Amino acid sequence: MLMSNRPRAPKTEKSKLVSLANAGIRRDGRWLVRGVDFSIRRGEVVTLIGPNGAGKSTTAKLAIGVLRPDEGTVERLPGLRVGYVPQKLAIDWTMPLSVRRLMRLTGPLDDTDLLAALASTGISHLIDAEVRHLSGGEFQRALLARAIARKPDLMVLDEPVQGVDFAGESALYDLIRSIRTTTGCGILMISHDLHMVMAGTDTVICLNGHVCCRGTPEVVSQSADYLKLFGNSRSLAVYSHHHDHTHLPDGRVMHGDGSVTDHCHPDDGHHDQDGHDHDHSDHDHHGGHHHGDHAEAKGEGRV
Amino acid sequence: MFDDFFTRALVAGIGVALTAGPLGCFVVWRRMAYFGDTMAHSALLGVALSLFFQINLLIAVFGVAVVVSLLLLALQRRQSLSADALLGILSHSALAIGLVLVAFMTWVRIDLIAFLFGDILAVTRTDIALIWGGGVLVLAALVWLWRPLIASTVSEDVAEAEGMKPAQTRMLFMLLMALVIAIAMKIVGIMLITALLIIPAATARRFSASPELMAVLASLIGALAVVGGLFGSLHYDTPSGPSIVVAALLLFILSLLPAAGKNTAEKAGNQGVR
Numbered sequence: 001m002l003m004s005n006r007p008r009a010p011k012t013e014k015s016k017l018v019s020l021a022n023a024g025i026r027r028d029g030r031w032l033v034r035g036v037d038f039s040i041r042r043g044e045v046v047t048l049i050g051p052n053g054a055g056k057s058t059t060a061k062l063a064i065g066v067l068r069p070d071e072g073t074v075e076r077l078p079g080l081r082v083g084y085v086p087q088k089l090a091i092d093w094t095m096p097l098s099v100r101r102l103m104r105l106t107g108p109l110d111d112t113d114l115l116a117a118l119a120s121t122g123i124s125h126l127i128d129a130e131v132r133h134l135s136g137g138e139f140q141r142a143l144l145a146r147a148i149a150r151k152p153d154l155m156v157l158d159e160p161v162q163g164v165d166f167a168g169e170s171a172l173y174d175l176i177r178s179i180r181t182t183t184g185c186g187i188l189m190i191s192h193d194l195h196m197v198m199a200g201t202d203t204v205i206c207l208n209g210h211v212c213c214r215g216t217p218e219v220v221s222q223s224a225d226y227l228k229l230f231g232n233s234r235s236l237a238v239y240s241h242h243h244d245h246t247h248l249p250d251g252r253v254m255h256g257d258g259s260v261t262d263h264c265h266p267d268d269g270h271h272d273q274d275g276h277d278h279d280h281s282d283h284d285h286h287g288g289h290h291h292g293d294h295a296e297a298k299g300e301g302r303v
Numbered sequence: 304m305f306d307d308f309f310t311r312a313l314v315a316g317i318g319v320a321l322t323a324g325p326l327g328c329f330v331v332w333r334r335m336a337y338f339g340d341t342m343a344h345s346a347l348l349g350v351a352l353s354l355f356f357q358i359n360l361l362i363a364v365f366g367v368a369v370v371v372s373l374l375l376l377a378l379q380r381r382q383s384l385s386a387d388a389l390l391g392i393l394s395h396s397a398l399a400i401g402l403v404l405v406a407f408m409t410w411v412r413i414d415l416i417a418f419l420f421g422d423i424l425a426v427t428r429t430d431i432a433l434i435w436g437g438g439v440l441v442l443a444a445l446v447w448l449w450r451p452l453i454a455s456t457v458s459e460d461v462a463e464a465e466g467m468k469p470a471q472t473r474m475l476f477m478l479l480m481a482l483v484i485a486i487a488m489k490i491v492g493i494m495l496i497t498a499l500l501i502i503p504a505a506t507a508r509r510f511s512a513s514p515e516l517m518a519v520l521a522s523l524i525g526a527l528a529v530v531g532g533l534f535g536s537l538h539y540d541t542p543s544g545p546s547i548v549v550a551a552l553l554l555f556i557l558s559l560l561p562a563a564g565k566n567t568a569e570k571a572g573n574q575g576v577r
Binding site: 061064065066081082083084086089091092094095096097098101102105106107130150156 | 505
């Protein structure tokens with residue numbers, strides 16, 4: 001059964017660090033993402049997955065206020081302290097910047113916190129190295145250490161282990177997991193790699209311009225939407241599935257009964273209600289007013 | 304040899320160089336060289352307007368530079384042309400309009416060359432007061448803005464996410480640039496202001512282990528270039544602005560020499576402290 005991750009009972013409302021409600025953002029008449037609903041609580045790890053261009057980074061930027069939504073709302077706890085590891089960070093090599101200096105980029109920091117954070121990501125020896133001389137993986141570790149040292153309420157990690165060697169990758173995921181338990185901060189993570197983040201993630205949200213599916217990692221990894229987006233090459237994809245619809249390359253949807261629509265909708269009559277190994281209760285595009293989104297997003301007219 | 308006008312020029316030039324150093328570092332780090340050029344070129348339009356409306360030269364130049372940078376931001380937001388092309392359009396149109404306007408005003412006779420390339424002879428006590436007063440203001444603002452400026456230079460997204468206001472920081476930085484251009488115009492001239500921003504910063508890069516050190520070294524190297532350039536200008540009877548820029552260039556070339564590698568880095572650092 002797919003666990004629904006809709007906003008829970010009001011008793012947990014207070015601990016919501018950030019919540020997005022039907023948030024969408026448009027650029028040049030194209031929706032980058034639309035109808036995004038989720039929230040992050042203290043001590044919760046939410047992972048966004050999805051193909052390139054699915055709007056993962058955009059969604060993360062919406063959540064932390066770097067981008068403002070064109071529709072819907074994004075609410076953050078007042079005074080929320082964020083630690084952000086962006087997907088891309090190009091420092092002009094003309095700026096002489098040591099790792100030590102980078103750690104204090106957005107605020108002052110105790111030496112103890114600084115050293116502890118660098119030690120936790122395994123780069124204590126690089127403290128006085130110039131940032132431009134770091135390898136890709138070392139740089140990621142430095143950025144992660146910087147975010148950790150801030151002791152944030154919410155860490156937003158956009159592909160935090162890119163370029164990190166294989167052994168380091170799982171060590172860093174372990175680290176991220178332990179930070180959650182020791183500091184109780186919320187974590188929003190973006191990853192391509194579901195099986196690496198699986199154990200430490202509470203909720204996986206599969207994005208493809210909209211929320212495709214969501215749930216615990218186990219559930220999402222078995223959902224047809226996930227398999228459709230990530231293919232069967234993953235070791236996880238050993239299950240056999242009954243797909244009831246297929247996302248076509250042009251953004252339309254081919255249903256199990258052979259019909260093609262702009263959308264899929266659980267109650268649009270195209271879905272066979274028996275024999276699902278996943279359901280689409282979370283795949284309703286958040287109310288009926290988004291019909292035509294995909295067509296618009298791909299620059300086509302309505303069918 | 305130390306005629307009065309020459310001392311005034313030295314004091315004024317050093318004041319400009321000390322101010323331009325740290326600002327120039329940001330111009331280099333943020334890759335805003337062409338942007339600086341555009342603001343500087345628009346200064347001539349400011350000169351023309353100041354003559355036409357009989358308003359204070361400094362205010363007119365500052366105002367036009369601010370308007371041009373706001374215009375650029377607005378145009379960039381529409382994303383119809385690359386920033387590069389927009390800068391090219393703004394830069395040269397502002398310069399051309401300025402030249403045309405000056406030509407129209409047949410009743411005023413101005414020394415165009417002095418505005419374009421600087422004029423030591425024209426430095427008055429008021430200019431010195433303006434340069435040092437403005438310079439202290441700019442440097443104080445930079446110290447105050449330092450952390451957000453560095454942070455947003457590294458990443459505007461990170462700065463924004465972690466509670467800073469990079470858009471506001473960028474705006475303040477542009478105001479500081481406009482101010483420096485307005486006060487530096489008389490020393491190096493409109494065409495060469497950007498050189499005084501960029502060349503000392505680029506020279507300082509090799510000897511700097513931190514942004515702060517690079518900013519201080521850029522100031523000192525700029526001051527050295529001013530002194531060398533002005534003496535050269537006096538000696539060879541060459542225009543002050545270009546002479547200062549040539550001196551800065553010579554220092555930059557020196558910094559590139561292989562011998563000026565790690566060993567001299569410390570010497571240069573010590574010189575900086577002195």
